[in-house]
Amino acid sequence: MAGRSILIIAPHPDDETLGCGGVFAARAAEGCRVSVVVVTDGRHLFRLSRWKIETDPTPQETSDMRKNETRRAVDILGGRSGTIRFLDIEDGTLGRHVPAVSQTIAGILREAAPDEIYVTSEHEEHADHVAACAAVRSAMAATNSPAALYRYVIALPPGVTAGAVGEPFVAVDVAAHMETKRRAVRQFASHLTIVARGQTEPFFKDADVWVRPTETFFIQRQ
Numbered sequence: 001m002a003g004r005s006i007l008i009i010a011p012h013p014d015d016e017t018l019g020c021g022g023v024f025a026a027r028a029a030e031g032c033r034v035s036v037v038v039v040t041d042g043r044h045l046f047r048l049s050r051w052k053i054e055t056d057p058t059p060q061e062t063s064d065m066r067k068n069e070t071r072r073a074v075d076i077l078g079g080r081s082g083t084i085r086f087l088d089i090e091d092g093t094l095g096r097h098v099p100a101v102s103q104t105i106a107g108i109l110r111e112a113a114p115d116e117i118y119v120t121s122e123h124e125e126h127a128d129h130v131a132a133c134a135a136v137r138s139a140m141a142a143t144n145s146p147a148a149l150y151r152y153v154i155a156l157p158p159g160v161t162a163g164a165v166g167e168p169f170v171a172v173d174v175a176a177h178m179e180t181k182r183r184a185v186r187q188f189a190s191h192l193t194i195v196a197r198g199q200t201e202p203f204f205k206d207a208d209v210w211v212r213p214t215e216t217f218f219i220q221r222q
Contacts, residue, residue, distance in 0.1 A: 002031030007114035007147070009105065011094060011132040013042040013066040013086075014188055017073040018210045019152035020118050020217075021181040022174025024077040027116075029177070035112055036074055036084045039101060039132055042066035044091040046196045049203070056197040063091075065190050073184040094131040098138070101131075105139035114147045121151035121218045123165050129154060150217040168219050175213040182211045 006027045010016035016024065016036045028034050043059035045066065046052075057065065067086060074084050087104060089097050109117075119136040120129035133151055140149065153162060162169045174181070185207040189195060192202050204210070 004030075004032045004115040005112055006032045006034045007108070007112055007117045008034065008036045009117065009119040009132055009136055010036060010038045010070075011120055011126070011128040012040050012091065013038050013063075013070040014073075014191065015120060015129070015152075015154055016070070016118075017077065017181070017184045017188070019120065019154045020150075020215055021073070021077050021184050021210075022177045022215050023118070023150075023172055023217075025177035025180040025184075026174060028078045034078050034083075035108075035114070036070075037105065037108060038067070038070060038084065038086045039135070040089045040091045040094055040128055041086070042091050045190060046199070048092060049199075051196065051198050051200070053196045053198050057195065059091075062190070065195070066188075069188045069190060072187040076184040076187070077180060092128060094128040094135075098131050098135045101135040102138035102142070105135055106142045109139055109143045109145050109147075114145075116150065117145070117147045118150045118152055118217070120154055123151075123156055123160070123167075123218070124153070125155050125157045149220045151219075153216045153218075162216050162218070165218070169216055170219055171214040171216050173213065174215050178211050178213065182207055185210050 008016045041063040043063040045062050047054050119133050122130050122133040191204050
């Protein structure tokens, strides 16, 4: 695996860690070059929550907070060998920007020539996650990329399991990297603590909600 190029596309500043942080850590430990592209700015985490908070923190403060959390997490997962790029599309609007984002990703594919690409799947509940997958597929088609495509799971619609989707998927063993992922997930204070005025509880009460021995990926049909 050493020397291979890995590209992880995250719709929001956190998806690279929550969805495939174990594989990220594994590939980095194997000597792969891991690059992360975060598509949206994450600014509406609190505004789009059930609390509908728009000040304290402001959207810009929220975006800055989440980007810094992601930088720290990527440093942990990649052993400071991972690189990160933010495209700064407005959080929650990615569906309106798929052609432009696809063009940007196509340029990254030409430059980085990744061997493996990871992105959220088109089966996700969140519209930004679905749009990210569409942008990556379009970019791969435009560049005739030979990379293996792995579509990771963050949150499928209620009641839907990977097995019920009807597509091939794999559960990758990342047990050896659980502690590294746990440390990375703990960087996301915006998720694990109360940081906004009017917020009554954290989004998640424990990092271990996201730390499991396996990570699930839909795989490309051959």
